[in-house]
Amino acid sequence: MKIHIKNGRLIDPKNKFDGVTDLYLAAGKVAGIGQAPEGFHANREIDASNLVVCPGFIDLAARLREPGYEYLATLESEMQAAVAGGVTSLVCPPDTEPVLDEPGLVEMLKHRAKSLNQAHVYPLGALTQGLAGKVLTEMAELHDAGCIGFAHADAPLIDTTLLMRAMQYAATFGFTVWLRPQDPFLANGGIAHDGEVATRLGLAGIPACAETIALSTIITLMRETGARVHICRLSSRDSVELIRQAKAQGLPITCDISINHAHLCDRDIGYFDANANLIPPLRDQRDRDALRAGLDSGIVDALCSDHTPVDENAKQVPFGEAEAGATGLELLLPLTLKWASENKILLIEALAKITSAPARILGLDAGHLSVGHNADLCLFDPSADWRVVANALKSQGKNTPFLGYAMLGKVHMTLVSGHVVYEA
């Protein structure tokens, strides 16, 4: 299949290119940029006038709910949501049922995902067996089976000695450890940011120090063990400062924030909107502003969807009993664009946060468009407006605090390995 994409505005953050040019794809790879390779005869011509053509997005956190939670979402529904959102590679956390702690499970997931021929799936293996925080998993075996790193998802890791050993063991093989910092004792029983809104609504609080204390521990253990760590979904301003210091000291640390935390704060809980029940909790406006500024300055490396489809019934309960999480794959692009336009960020720099930056964190040859390399790309209309309503989403999860919001930017077409996998 040879494809000629013409007249589009090609934006490739990694190659620092932004301009109208044609793109030629052949055999799943980029065959030419600006100029057709010799003897190129396209099977299909795609007119990308007024569209942005960019590398497919790489989402560092998307729960596909398989295996185990198929009633919430299936691999089919969520992979369709991914490509409808322009996401061509995604990382899924290990908190499935059963937990991704055995090579066989990882191989099965990879195989299932591959057979759907849509986005590339990169599972994170569990750091401890059953995510119980007691026994290490067979990380080397899991890596061979396809795990791109090792995480503890949102399961508590109470034993600091075990955390240190897990980091040492991962560092032995050069694996990256993915951690969402949260002190389990300080967070215990909490459901909202410990601040004025929680006080007013009478919701049990999770203090910001639950995050910074755990993050300080992780950074200290990085010095001790030499492990490379990716910090998942920061929520507080003091954490941004800790990351800045750690990076200034040359520690191999990277981090991401979710689209929810880039735009919302605890006030968005409103009158107990269960869709705003998220992990970590939405913090206050100053925290949100610091996260956004960190994303701009590069202290925060990447933006992710933190896609977590939740059954409608699990949100139709009092706020504190609601299952946490929000659907996000299809909102990753418009919310990245929204941040860019609000913070006056160039489009090429904003797109870096969901293409080249996550690729660098993952150590993947992806997130760029270069001749001879894989052709994962997305065509989107930056000025198309749409409204977030349930039937506008392909994901089985319709739960998002952005329900009813107007969005700017819509995916027109997604290609994975040179094949069209989604067309609007």
Add this chain to the structure above:
Amino acid sequence: MTKNPQLSEDGALRHLLTIEGLSAKLLHSILDTAESFVSVGEREVKKVPLLRGKSIFNLFFEPSTRTRTTFEIAAKRLSADVVNLNVSASSQSKGETLLDTVDNLAAMGADMFVVRHAQSGAAHLIARHVAPHIHVINAGDGRHAHPTQGLLDMFTIRRYKQDFTKLKVAVVGDVMHSRVARSEIHALTTLGVPEVRVIAPRTLLPKGVESLGVHVYNDMAQGLKDVDVVMMLRLQNERMSGPFLPSAQEYFKYYGLTAEKLQIAKPDAIVMHPGPMNRGVEIDSSVADGGQAVILPQVTFGIAVRMAVMSLLAGT
């Protein structure tokens, strides 16, 4: 989500979920209506026909004696049919969801739900869910709100002190876990009380409590100075010894209201408590039974206030 869920399009009270966001005018009109109902309780025949033919469901997901009983009496004095449901013991244990329970009771012809639930926001959830003709009264949701308690406290203060705008009021005790405290604070600030204080050890004050418009004191001697009203809060048994407090004895010594500490307040200060009291923990018996306590009148007025709320809601 910005629309106040307890008001109808024209600004009338459709549900009573929280005092926050209600106008002083509305609060006074509820209190005025309650005044007219006080006399009903003093008559030989304690009944008016205002809610005849209406079905009121007391939906209690948490145990309660006093609040449920006063709501029941209030509804009966208004001639409504009252059904009491202690849900924690029945459907919830069978796995039925909160909204399923509500739907089933609505199908039985409920006109009004009086709801108590351990989770903050439960009454909001129900109010958002029910058909437009059904009214919801929050009888306590988690730590969030207990608006009829707040109103009956205001009724009591108005009875004894008349003008809210000249008062200093202290709310004493476990503010962090108290829905009563939150409703009292919103009511007091809305009605124009110039100085609302909270007095508690730091472990029992929620973060940023100042943002509710209160002055924070950690010391009874300073906090009670010159106050006109002392509003005590109940200390739950499970909080008396653990991470919040070392012991009930130490709490009583430093934060319990004794006759000696009450002398720091104005000589004509009144003492209130939402009940049930822990004598010897947050309040000494000599104060609870003393001349400045208005704790039993609070209970009596609670019936009139609940009658007022029910009749106002049914009229919208």
